[in-house]
Amino acid sequence: MTTTLITGANKSLGLETARRLVAAGHTVYAGMRDLTTGEAARELGAVPVQLDVTDDGSVASAIARLPELDVLVNNAGIIGGAADIDDLTPEIMRTTLETNVVGIVRVTQSALPLLRASANPVIVNVASGLGWPRFLLGHPDAQHVLAVPYPASKAAVIALTVQYARSLPGFRVNVSDPGFTATDFNGHRGHQTVTEGTDATVALACVGPDGPTGEFHDREGRIAY
Structure with a gap:
């Protein structure tokens, strides 16, 4: 049995990832800041666990619950x-990086001892095409995006993933791009469903020991560097 922890799994892409991995036979722990929002994950067969990626104690407690x-x-x-450059402040930038980048490091570092004990340790970091300069500069879906914090944080997630993959050769460490998916982030304007938006994440979560590592994938496969 494969045991999986998903952060931000109370709704949207995280919840759909939980649903699909439960269906694939994983024992899924659905991390979320507020357990009162965990009923949907519980109904899918996942185990809700309180996990705030910005809080050391919360992360440590969540990891300690996992067998x-x-x-x-x-x-x-x-x-x-x-969204507008005139609204950008250091505090907004700091808060975004704390959740989207430092949060990944906080959870991953805490989880490393358990992952190292696995016969097939896998890490998937969810980023965005908006963190990919070629996409950000040239794709029609990105032309309306003027915000700095979110794309910058996702660019950092892509780089972070590559360096983790290099540092953990026995692991499969990859990064996914959900694509322009209808979620709360974009007022549900995205043209993909959450199922389509989790295709890459789910595929990468199911790779074997001979699978890719250090790669960036969307639902069509690897995105060339």
């Missing part, structure tokens, strides 16, 4: 605000 861990999906994130 074992094979797959970590770092999905939690915030949009960050400051």
